[in-house]
Amino acid sequence: MGFLEYAPAPESRSILSLKESYGLFIDGEFVDGSGDPFTTISPATEERIAEIAAGSAADVDRAVAAARRAYDTTWSRMRGSDRGKYLFRIARLVQERARELAVAESLDNGKPIREARDVDVPLVAAWFFYYAGWADKLEWAGLGPAPRALGVAAQIIPWNFPLLMLAWKLAPALAAGNTVVLKPAETTPLSALLFAEILQQADLPAGVVNIVTGAGDTGAALVRHPGVDKVAFTGSTAVGREIARTVAGTGKKVTLELGGKAANIVFDDAPIDQAIEGIVQGIFFNQGHVCCAGSRLLVQENVHDEVVERLKQRVSTLRLGDPLDKNTDIGAINSREQLDRIRELSDLGEREGGVRWTAECEIPQNGFWFAPTIFTNVSTSSTIAREEVFGPVLSVLTFRTPAEAVAKANNTPYGLSAGIWSEKGSKVLAIADQLRAGVVWSNTFNKFDPASPFGGYKESGYGREGGRHGLAGYLAPSKPTVAAISGTVEKTDRKGAKK
Amino acid sequence: MTLTAPDGLAPAERAQRILGQDLTEKSLRLHLEGLSGVDAVGLEQRAATLGTRSIKTTSKAWALDRIIELIDLTTLEGSDTPGKVRSLAAKAVAPDPSDPTAPRVAAVCVYGDMVPYAVEALGAAHRPEGGVSVAAVATAFPSGRASLDVKLADTREAVAAGADEIDMVIDRGAFLAGRYGLVFDQIVAVKEACRRADGGYAHLKVILETGELATYDNVRRASWLAILAGGDFIKTSTGKINPAATLPTTLLMLEVVRDWHRLTGERIGVKPAGGIRASKDAIKYLVTVAETVGEEWLVPHLFRFGASSLLNDVLLQRQKLRTGAYSGPDYVTVD
Numbered sequence: 075m076g077f078l079e080y081a082p083a084p085e086s087r088s089i090l091s092l093k094e095s096y097g098l099f100i101d102g103e104f105v106d107g108s109g110d111p112f113t114t115i116s117p118a119t120e121e122r123i124a125e126i127a128a129g130s131a132a133d134v135d136r137a138v139a140a141a142r143r144a145y146d147t148t149w150s151r152m153r154g155s156d157r158g159k160y161l162f163r164i165a166r167l168v169q170e171r172a173r174e175l176a177v178a179e180s181l182d183n184g185k186p187i188r189e190a191r192d193v194d195v196p197l198v199a200a201w202f203f204y205y206a207g208w209a210d211k212l213e214w215a216g217l218g219p220a221p222r223a224l225g226v227a228a229q230i231i232p233w234n235f236p237l238l239m240l241a242w243k244l245a246p247a248l249a250a251g252n253t254v255v256l257k258p259a260e261t262t263p264l265s266a267l268l269f270a271e272i273l274q275q276a277d278l279p280a281g282v283v284n285i286v287t288g289a290g291d292t293g294a295a296l297v298r299h300p301g302v303d304k305v306a307f308t309g310s311t312a313v314g315r316e317i318a319r320t321v322a323g324t325g326k327k328v329t330l331e332l333g334g335k336a337a338n339i340v341f342d343d344a345p346i347d348q349a350i351e352g353i354v355q356g357i358f359f360n361q362g363h364v365c366c367a368g369s370r371l372l373v374q375e376n377v378h379d380e381v382v383e384r385l386k387q388r389v390s391t392l393r394l395g396d397p398l399d400k401n402t403d404i405g406a407i408n409s410r411e412q413l414d415r416i417r418e419l420s421d422l423g424e425r426e427g428g429v430r431w432t433a434e435c436e437i438p439q440n441g442f443w444f445a446p447t448i449f450t451n452v453s454t455s456s457t458i459a460r461e462e463v464f465g466p467v468l469s470v471l472t473f474r475t476p477a478e479a480v481a482k483a484n485n486t487p488y489g490l491s492a493g494i495w496s497e498k499g500s501k502v503l504a505i506a507d508q509l510r511a512g513v514v515w516s517n518t519f520n521k522f523d524p525a526s527p528f529g530g531y532k533e534s535g536y537g538r539e540g541g542r543h544g545l546a547g548y549l550a551p552s553k554p555t556v557a558a559i560s561g562t563v564e565k566t567d568r569k570g571a572k573k
Numbered sequence: 574m575t576l577t578a579p580d581g582l583a584p585a586e587r588a589q590r591i592l593g594q595d596l597t598e599k600s601l602r603l604h605l606e607g608l609s610g611v612d613a614v615g616l617e618q619r620a621a622t623l624g625t626r627s628i629k630t631t632s633k634a635w636a637l638d639r640i641i642e643l644i645d646l647t648t649l650e651g652s653d654t655p656g657k658v659r660s661l662a663a664k665a666v667a668p669d670p671s672d673p674t675a676p677r678v679a680a681v682c683v684y685g686d687m688v689p690y691a692v693e694a695l696g697a698a699h700r701p702e703g704g705v706s707v708a709a710v711a712t713a714f715p716s717g718r719a720s721l722d723v724k725l726a727d728t729r730e731a732v733a734a735g736a737d738e739i740d741m742v743i744d745r746g747a748f749l750a751g752r753y754g755l756v757f758d759q760i761v762a763v764k765e766a767c768r769r770a771d772g773g774y775a776h777l778k779v780i781l782e783t784g785e786l787a788t789y790d791n792v793r794r795a796s797w798l799a800i801l802a803g804g805d806f807i808k809t810s811t812g813k814i815n816p817a818a819t820l821p822t823t824l825l826m827l828e829v830v831r832d833w834h835r836l837t838g839e840r841i842g843v844k845p846a847g848g849i850r851a852s853k854d855a856i857k858y859l860v861t862v863a864e865t866v867g868e869e870w871l872v873p874h875l876f877r878f879g880a881s882s883l884l885n886d887v888l889l890q891r892q893k894l895r896t897g898a899y900s901g902p903d904y905v906t907v908d
Contacts, residue, residue, distance in 0.1 A: 077635060077859065077868045083627035188625060347828050348615030391864055400627035497610040517612050 083400040085187045089174045095125035096263070098133055098287060099270035101140035102280025107133050109288060114263055117184035118397050118406040118441040126263050129286035131295040134255070137284040138301040141226040141253040144281030149253050150223055154210030161206030161249060163276045168199040171272065175265055179237055180397045182264035184406030184442070185360050187398050197522055198241040201540075204524035205245035208545060212250065215545045218552035223251030224327055225303035227548065228296045230317075231266075232309045233259035233408050234363040234464075239308050240266055242539045244283060245524075250548035252304065255284045257296055259309075261409050263287040294320075302326060306547065308365070311462075311488075311533050329537025329547040331365065331529055333462040334490030336511065337483035338368030338519060339473075342377045344495035348517065350384050353468070356493060356519035358392060358446050361407055362466040365534075366491035368519050370459055372479055375472040382450055382470060386431060389446050394435045404435075404466065407442040416444050416465035423449050423458035428469070454485060462488070476501065480508045489531030493519045512538070585761050588801040590837070598754035605753055605797055611789035611825060620821040623864060624857045633856070637891050638676050639871055640855045641668060644878050645708055645844070647682040649715075649812065655690040658683055662694035664908045665705045669888045671904070672895070678884065679873040680706035680738060684714070685731035692735040701737040701776075708738035708778070712763055715782075715811035717742035721759055728766040731775075738776040739767050740808060740879075743795065745785045753798060760802035776874075778844055779804035783822045784814040792822055796829040806842035812879060817847025820857055827865040834866065843870075846879025852890040855883055 095111065097104040107127030114123050129137070149157070168175065175198070176190040185194070212221050227247045231239040236258060247254050258266040270285050286292060290313075297305050297320050307317050308331040321328050338356050340349050356368025373381050397405035407413040424430050428449035437443045444465055452459050452469040459469045473479040483492055492511040494502050506514040512529045515521060522528070527543035529535060537547045585596070592600045628636055646665045648657060661681055669675035677698070681691050691699075691707045698705050709731035713719035719727075728739055741763045747755045760779060767775040779799035783792050799807050807826055810817035823845040830841045843862070849855055855878060862870050870876050885905040893899050 077632065077639075077871065078863050080626065080628060081630045081632040083629045192625065344609070345612035345615065346609040347825075348612040348619070351615055351619050400625075497612070517615060 080401050082396075084396065085177055085180070085191075085398045085400055087177060087181065087398065090177055090181070092124055092178075092264075095127070096267045096287070097127045098129050098137070099267065099273075099283075099285040100133070100137045101144075101284065102274065102278075104270070107287070109133070109292070112260070112289070114182055114261065116181050116441070117261075117408050118438070120440050123182060123264060126267075126287050129257070129288040129292040129295075133286055134292065134295040134299055137255045137286050138226055138228075138296075138299050140281035140284055141255050142301055144279055145223075145225055145253040148279045149282050150251055152251075154212060154251070157249060157251065158206045158209035160276060160278055161202050161209060161245065164272060164278070165199045165202035165206060167272045167275055168195065168202060171268075172196070172199070175237060175268060177398065178268050179265045180405070183233065183236055183262050184397050184408050186402040186405045187400055188402065189360060194235060194238045197524070198237050201238075201241040201245045201524045205249040205544075208246075208542075209249040212545065212549065215542055215549060217546060217549050220552040221250075221549040222552065224548060224550060225252060226301060227252045227254045227304040227306060228299065228302040229254055229256040229306045230293045230296065230309065231256065231258055232365075233262040234360060234365070236262040237265040237269065240269060243306055243308075246539070246544045247306070247548045248282065250545055252548050253282045255286060255296060255302070257286050257288060257293050260287075260289045297321065300324075304328070304548065306537075307331070311535075314535060327547070329529075329539070330535035331537070331539060332490075332533060332535040333464075333488055334365045334367070334530065334534050335370055335460065335462055335486045335488045336366055336368045336491040336493065337370045337372050337486075337509075338493040339372045339479050339483060339495065339505065340374065340377070340381060341476075341479075341494075341496040341498075341501065342374045343497050345497055345517065346381070346384070349495040350381070350388050352493065352495060352517070352519045353385055354388055354392070357468045358389070358404060358466050359520050361405055361444070363408060363412070363464055364520060365462075366513060366520065366528075367464075368491075368493050369463060369468060370483075370486075371468055371470045372473050372482055373470060374479075375474050378470070378472050382448070386433075386448065389433045389448065392433060392435070392446055394433075394443065394445060395438060404446060407444050407465065410442055412464065413442040413444060416463055416467060419458055419461060419463045419465075420447060420449075420467055423452070423456060423467070423469070426456045426458070428452045428456055428458060454482060460486065476505060480505060484508075484510045487533040490529075490534035491515070585803065587803060587837070587839075588757070591801065601753050601757060601798075601801070602751075605794040608793055608797060611793055613789055616789060616825060617821045620824045620861065623824070623861045624820060626857070626860045628856050628860065634894055636856050636859050637852060637887050637894065639859065640852065640878065640887050641678055641884065642676045643871070643873055643876055644678040644880055644884055645680045645682040645846070646678045646884060647812070647846075647879055647881050649682070649684060649710060653684060653687055655687070658687045658690045659694040660908045662691055662705075664884070664906060666695065666698045668884055669891070670906065672891070675888065675891065677705050679877055680708045682708040682710065682740065682879065685709045685711055685727055685734070685736070688731050688734040688736045699735075706737040707735060708740055709734075709736035710740045710742075710811075712741040714740070714742050714780075715813040717744050718746075721762060724759065725762060725766045728763050732767055732769055736775055738778060739763070740778045740780055742780045742782060742811060743799065745782050748786065748791070748795060748798075757798060757802045760799060760804060764803040776805045777803065778806035778808045778842070780808045780811055780846075782811055782814055783809045784816045789822070789825055792825055793829060796826050800829070800833055800841050804841070806844050806877070808844040808846055808879065810845075810847040810879075812847030818845030818849055818879070820861060823858060824861050824865060827862060831866045840870070840875055842875045842877065844877040844879055849878055849880050850882045850886060852883070852887045855880075855887065
C-alpha cells in the first residue's frame with residue numbers, strides 16, 4: 075500500500091445525538107406536523123438518518139401566525155442592540171457546536187467533512203457575527219434615517235449549503251427586525267433542526283424563527299400565504315419564476331437567488347498553478363452543487379492544451395469517497411434525482427460532440443456518486459455549455475481575444491458569477507467591468523465573505539445577499555418627508571437619535 | 574555577455590538542451606522572466622489545504638519512519654567541535670537507543686572543516702547509498718559573500734575530505750541585481766568542483782535562501798536557474814535567515830521540479846531546511862510532496878529535511894505509536 079492511500083481518518087459520528095424523528099419548529103417548540111412525515115437519508119450510504127415532519131398548509135398557517143405574533147409583540151419593539159445580542163449569542167453557539175453541525179451537514183448532504191468543517195460552518199458563524207453588528211446601525215444602511223422592518227419573511231433554501239443558506243437568509247432578516255418562517259430543502263433538513271435547538275439554547279423569543287420542513291407544496295403554501303410580507307428564495311430558476319408569478323401583484327417583496335452558468339476565464343498570462351487550483355475549486359467544490367460554480371472554463375486558445383493536461387493531472391489526485399473521512403475531496407451527489415440529471419446532461423454532452431474525460435476513481439457500492447468529469451471540444455451551442463448541470467462536470471471552451479472572452483462569458487441567460495485569471499491587473503479590471511455577473515472573482519473562485527454582496531443578473535435572480543446590500547432585502551426605506559425631499563435638514567423622531 | 578560555460582562541460586548541458594547551444598545571458602533572462610507568475614494568495618491557500626490532510630494509524634507510522642530516513646541531521650554552529658560532530662554521527666546511525674528498529678537518517682550535514690570528523694565517526698556506516706552520507710555546506714556558507722576562487726576551494730576541500738554531498742549557497746545579491754548569468758556560472762563552476770578524484774560527482778544541493786529572495790516569483794526563477802545550471806537538489810534555506818523553509822515555498826519548488834520532470838523526464842530533489850521542528854509539520858511536507866510530484870519522490874535522493882530538533886520529536890511520536898503513551902524529552906537523547 076502506498077502512502078497516498080491514506081489510512082481511513084473518519085470523523086466520528088458519536089458527537090451527534092440525533093432524535094428518531096423531528097417535528098416542526100413553531101413558536102419556539104418542536105410540534106408534530108400534519109402532513110405525511112418523510113425520512114432523510116445519507117446520500118453516501120442511502121441509510122436512513124431520521125424521520126422528518128412535513129408541514130401542511132395548516133402548519134404553515136400556524137407558523138406564519140406565530141411569526142406575526144412575535145413580530146408584533148416582541149421583535150419589532152426590541153432595540154436593535156438587543157436583537158444584536160441574540161445574534162451574537164447564536165454566532166457563538168454555532169462556534170461552540172461547530173463540529174457537531176459539520177458532521178450533521180456532511181451526513182445529510184453528502185459534502186466532504188473537510189468542506190463542512192472549514193468552509194460551511196465557519197461562514198455560518200461569520201454571517202451571524204457580521205449581521206449582529208448591523209442590528210443597531212440600520213440608520214447607516216443607506217436606506218434613509220429610519221428604515222423599517224418588513225414584517226414576516228418567508229424563506230426557502232436549497233440543499234447544496236443547507237446551514238450556510240439558512241444563515242444567509244436568517245441573519246440579515248433578524249438583524250433588520252423581521253421574523254421568519256423558513257423552509258429547508260426536503261433532502262437536507264437536519265442541520266436546520268439542530269439549529270432550531272441552538273435557537274432554544276440562545277433563548278430567542280418564541281416565534282421569531284419558525285422552521286417548517288417539507289417538500290415543494292409546503293414551500294408553495296408558504297409563498298402563497300397572505301400573512302407573509304417578504305419572500306426570499308434560493309434555488310432553481312424554474313421554481314424562482316413560479317414564485318415570482320405567485321407573488322406578482324400581492325405587495326410582497328421578493329428576492330431570488332437562482333441558477334448560474336459561470337464563466338471561469340483563463341488568460342495566457344495567468345498564474346498557471348493557481349489557476350488550475352482555482353478551476354478545480356470552481357467546479358469540484360461541493361461536488362459542483364454550487365449555483366455560482368465555474369462550470370464553463372474559457373481558456374485562451376494558445377494555452378488550452380497545457381491547461382487541460384495540467385487540469386486532468388490535478389483532478390486525478392482528487393479523493394472521492396466517504397464524506398465523513400477527513401481526507402475526502404469529493405463527496406456524494408445529494409440525491410438520486412440530481413444524479414440522474416447529471417448523468418442525463420453528461421450523456422447529452424457526449425452525444426453533442428463533447429469529448430468526455432472522467433477521473434479514474436473507485437465508486438462506492440451504495441449511495442449516489444459521480445466522478446469528476448471534464449468535457450473538451452465543447453462549443454457555445456452545446457447543451458452542457460448552456461444549461462446548469464449542478465454537478466462535478468466542467469465544460470471547456472476556448473477564446474482568442476479578450477473581447478471574445480467577454481462575449482462568450484456573457485452569452486448565457488444567467489449572470490451570477492464569473493472568474494478571471496491573469497497576472498495583469500489592468501486587464502482583470504477592464505474585463506470585470508464588462509462581465510454581466512453579480513460576482514466577479516479575480517485570481518480566485520468560490521470565495522465568500524459576509525461583508526461582500528452576492529446575487530445575480532438576468533435569470534440568476536434579483537436582490538443581493540451579504541454586506542450592507544443584503545439588508546435592503548429586509549428593510550423598507552423610511553418614508554421621505556417633505557423636508558427631506560426639499561433638501562433641508564430632517565428633524566424627525568429618529569429612534570435613539572436623541573440621547 | 575556570453576556565458577563562460579566551456580563547450581562540452583557536462584553540468585551546463587541541461588541549459589543548452591532547453592535554451593539552445595549558444596547560451597547567453599539574454600536567453601537565460603528571457604526564459605526566467607517568461608515563467609508564469611505565482612499568485613501568493615492561491616499558493617498559500619493550496620499549501621494550507623494540503624496541511625489539513627489527516628494522516629493516521631498505519632499511514633502515520635510509515636510517515637514517521639520515512640521522515641527519519643529523509644533527515645539531514647544538521648549542526649552548523651560556530652561552536653561546532655569534533656566531539657559535537659561525533660555525537661551527531663552516533664545519533665544519525667542509531668537515532669533511538671531504546672529501539673533498534675528506528676531507521677538511520679539520510680545524512681549528517683556539517684561545515685566543511687568538520688567533514689573528516691564526520692567521516693571518521695560514521696566509519697562503516699558512512700555510505701552514500703544505503704548508509705549515512707556526509708553533507709557539507711560550502712561556498713562561504715551562509716552568506717556566500719566571497720570570491721569564486723574561495724567558494725571553489727571551499728567546495729574542493731570538502732569533497733576531498735570525503736563529503737558525498739555539497740550544500741552550496743547562491744549569490745543572492747547578484748540574483749536580486751538581475752545578474753542571472755553570474756549566478757548561473759557560479760553554480761556550474763561549483764558543480765565542476767564537486768568532481769571527485771574517481772570521476773564521480775558529489776551531489777550538489779543549491780540553497781536559494783528563499784527568505785532573502787522575498788517573492789514567490791523570485792523563488793520560481795531561482796529554482797529554474799539552479800536546475801538549469803546543474804543542481805541535483807534545490808534547497809530552501811541556510812537556516813540562518815528568517816523565514817526559512819515554509820510549506821508554500823516548498824510547494825512552489827516542488828511545482829518547478831514537477832514541471833522539469835514533465836519537460837525532460839529528469840528528477841530533481843527538494844530540501845526544505847530550517848524551522849521544521851514538529852512531526853506534524855514534517856508530515857504536511859510529505860503530503861505536499863506526494864500530492865504534487867508523486868510519492869516516488871519520498872526517497873533520500875529526491876527529498877530531504879534539513880533539521881536537527883525534528884528528529885527527537887519524530888522519535889517521541891514513534892515511541893507513542895509503539896507504546897500507546899507519551900514519554901518525554903528525557904527518553905530521547907540530547908545531541
